[in-house]
Amino acid sequence: MYLEKFRKRSFRFLLCQFCEFAAAAALLLCSCDKLTGVKPKGLRVGFAQIANEGPWRETNTKSIKKEARKRNIELDFPELKDSKLKGGQQQPFQKAALLSFIKKKVDVIAFSPVVEDGWNDVLKEAKAENIPVITSDRGVSENDESLVATFIGSDFTEEGRRAADWLCKAFSQSNEIANILEVQGTRDSAPAIQRHLGFVAILSKPECQERLQIIESVVGNFNREEAEKVTTTFLNNGGSNRINAVFAHSDAMAFGAIKALKKAGLNPGCQITVVSVDATDKGCNKIRKGRLNCAVECKSRLGVQLFDAAEAAAKSMALPARIIIAEGVYDCSNVDHCGHD
Numbered sequence: 001m002y003l004e005k006f007r008k009r010s011f012r013f014l015l016c017q018f019c020e021f022a023a024a025a026a027l028l029l030c031s032c033d034k035l036t037g038v039k040p041k042g043l044r045v046g047f048a049q050i051a052n053e054g055p056w057r058e059t060n061t062k063s064i065k066k067e068a069r070k071r072n073i074e075l076d077f078p079e080l081k082d083s084k085l086k087g088g089q090q091q092p093f094q095k096a097a098l099l100s101f102i103k104k105k106v107d108v109i110a111f112s113p114v115v116e117d118g119w120n121d122v123l124k125e126a127k128a129e130n131i132p133v134i135t136s137d138r139g140v141s142e143n144d145e146s147l148v149a150t151f152i153g154s155d156f157t158e159e160g161r162r163a164a165d166w167l168c169k170a171f172s173q174s175n176e177i178a179n180i181l182e183v184q185g186t187r188d189s190a191p192a193i194q195r196h197l198g199f200v201a202i203l204s205k206p207e208c209q210e211r212l213q214i215i216e217s218v219v220g221n222f223n224r225e226e227a228e229k230v231t232t233t234f235l236n237n238g239g240s241n242r243i244n245a246v247f248a249h250s251d252a253m254a255f256g257a258i259k260a261l262k263k264a265g266l267n268p269g270c271q272i273t274v275v276s277v278d279a280t281d282k283g284c285n286k287i288r289k290g291r292l293n294c295a296v297e298c299k300s301r302l303g304v305q306l307f308d309a310a311e312a313a314a315k316s317m318a319l320p321a322r323i324i325i326a327e328g329v330y331d332c333s334n335v336d337h338c339g340h341d
Contacts (some may be wrong), residue, residue: 055252060302076101102122149309274293
């Protein structure tokens with residue numbers, strides 16, 4: 001009997017020792033990153049950005065990089081160094097970046113397409129390698145929806161409608177006709193195409209069609225300097241006496257147009273009504289200073305939504321075709337709520 005008790009005690013002792021050893025081993029494995037400084041392997045995402053057009057794009061890039069660091073995501077983010085790519089002419093660069101992501105076998109690819117068309121070939125390669133693709137801020141026009149997991153960003157058409165609707169109401173109150181210079185973004189890009197279409201859709205409404213008219217459209221490529229240049233050319237060619245309003249497809253281009261108007265001896269914000277899209281911090285400050293009359297919001301901080309979608313896509317989870325961000329319209333009546341781009 002004594003021998004039997006001894007055996008049972010020995011067994012319990014060995015079992016306890018084994019459990020303690022297993023627990024210590026598990027703890028060591030879980031905390032190895034603390035001991036060695038090596039973090040567990042995170043998601044690998046390749047992101048192809050477009051050229052820095054101004055405050056909106058700067059904030060957008062910062063948001064993406066910050067959120068990637070926060071989530072321990074390995075972000076492959078090629079930087080634009082070639083000055084020839086400035087102004088948005090960079091589809092070849094973006095395609096090369098996407099192909100490099102495919103070659104590296106990243107978990108997810110994301111990009112802001114500089115133009116809508118011409119992505120089928122590279123998107124098909126990504127699909128063949130089972131790498132989900134997300135478009136951020138701008139979309140593509142490819143017919144095969146299976147090539148893109150989701151689009152994250154704004155309703156550009158609605159932004160154009162909101163800009164025109166604000167102008168229609170403002171000029172109805174003053175009983176004037178708005179003769180508008182439209183400063184468009186990069187030709188063939190999603191925001192330029194859709195903001196224009198939304199804008200002219202409101203112009204065709206009975207209550208606005210006799211109140212608003214586009215005198216001329218120029219292309220500023222979402223770039224402040226280019227917008228100033230094309231606006232100056234228009235004004236020098238007799239445009240100074242033809243317009244009393246400007247619709248710019250971005251804050252950056254509105255700033256360029258405002259500078260050109262001031263150089264021409266015109267008073268932006270008073271003599272010339274100026275409406276833009278973005279509502280960046282700088283855009284909201286222009287409203288406070290009376291140089292910009294209205295800014296339609298286009299949120300630039302998309303990092304959280306982007307990586308929420310990337311993590312879901314990497315797990316083969318279903319995503320909606322479009323994830324649209326809620327946005328507002330700001331002028332002198334509510335500018336205190338503006339500036340959270």
